[in-house]
Amino acid sequence: MPSLDSPEIETQDAAGLDAPWNVVVHNDPVNLMSYVTLIFRRVFGFSREKAEHHMLEVHQRGRSIVWTGGREKAELFVQQLQSHLLLATLEKAQP
Amino acid sequence: MRLQATEEGDLLVEEIPPFLLQLIRDIPVRAGSNHPRAEARFFPDPSIDDDLVEDWKAFVQPELLTLFQADRETVRADVRGAREEGGGFSLRIPKNHSDAWLGALNQARLAIAEEGGFEENDIAEDVSPDPEDPRAMALFQLGFYGFLQECLVRMQD
Numbered sequence: 001m002p003s004l005d006s007p008e009i010e011t012q013d014a015a016g017l018d019a020p021w022n023v024v025v026h027n028d029p030v031n032l033m034s035y036v037t038l039i040f041r042r043v044f045g046f047s048r049e050k051a052e053h054h055m056l057e058v059h060q061r062g063r064s065i066v067w068t069g070g071r072e073k074a075e076l077f078v079q080q081l082q083s084h085l086l087l088a089t090l091e092k093a094q095p
Numbered sequence: 096m097r098l099q100a101t102e103e104g105d106l107l108v109e110e111i112p113p114f115l116l117q118l119i120r121d122i123p124v125r126a127g128s129n130h131p132r133a134e135a136r137f138f139p140d141p142s143i144d145d146d147l148v149e150d151w152k153a154f155v156q157p158e159l160l161t162l163f164q165a166d167r168e169t170v171r172a173d174v175r176g177a178r179e180e181g182g183g184f185s186l187r188i189p190k191n192h193s194d195a196w197l198g199a200l201n202q203a204r205l206a207i208a209e210e211g212g213f214e215e216n217d218i219a220e221d222v223s224p225d226p227e228d229p230r231a232m233a234l235f236q237l238g239f240y241g242f243l244q245e246c247l248v249r250m251q252d
Contacts, residue, residue: 035197085198
């Protein structure tokens with residue numbers, strides 16, 4: 001049994017950092033569907049079909065998880081999406 | 096107004112009436128809105144994590160601000176190059192400026208929508224420009240910028 005001041009908590013924190021993060025794009029009534037599709041293709045290299053699938057999911061469901069992975073890369077993707085003025089956030093992926 | 100793609104991939108906009116040229120000149124002005132709702136939309140929080148939001152404001156948002164300003168300056172310079180021809184004006188949007196135009200047009204549309212509090216139904220409305228009606232003018236401007244944006248997107252497809 002580890003004592004209360006054992007380093008296990010640190011180990012959990014480190015594991016938390018490695019946990020996957022979702023890049024989420026939220027619906028916006030202003031952005032054109034064609035523009036959103038173009039940006040998805042550019043930023044993630046999606047095929048047209050995949051980009052349109054995510055664009056429609058954003059439009060119909062209000063949000064779409066467009067990428068999941070390490071936090072650093074997720075932050076970079078959110079920055080790229082925001083540079084194109086898409087409403088993008090990141091969140092911890094559900095275990 | 097007539098639009099055509101050149102062999103070099105530029106977008107040539109011809110026979111622009113003075114009224115629409117003024118709206119085109121307004122793109123960087125509208126895009127540079129400092130209305131609180133527009134600014135909040137340009138720079139959304141990336142997360143509910145306070146530490147990340149703080150870092151984002153310190154390191155990422157200044158970069159975004161610089162990028163948005165550069166887009167607006169590119170558009171402003173291109174519009175300064177509009178020439179009077181016959182009864183209208185013509186304007187060339189170079190292929191390598193199309194991203195800046197897409198960005199500035201998008202920013203202008205977002206600003207107009209935020210300033211006017213427009214929702215999806217308002218934006219879908221078919222309006223005619225009426226100088227006596229600020230709402231109709233704003234919605235017309237939003238639609239016109241959307242049309243230009245759509246043309247640029249299609250050229251990149």
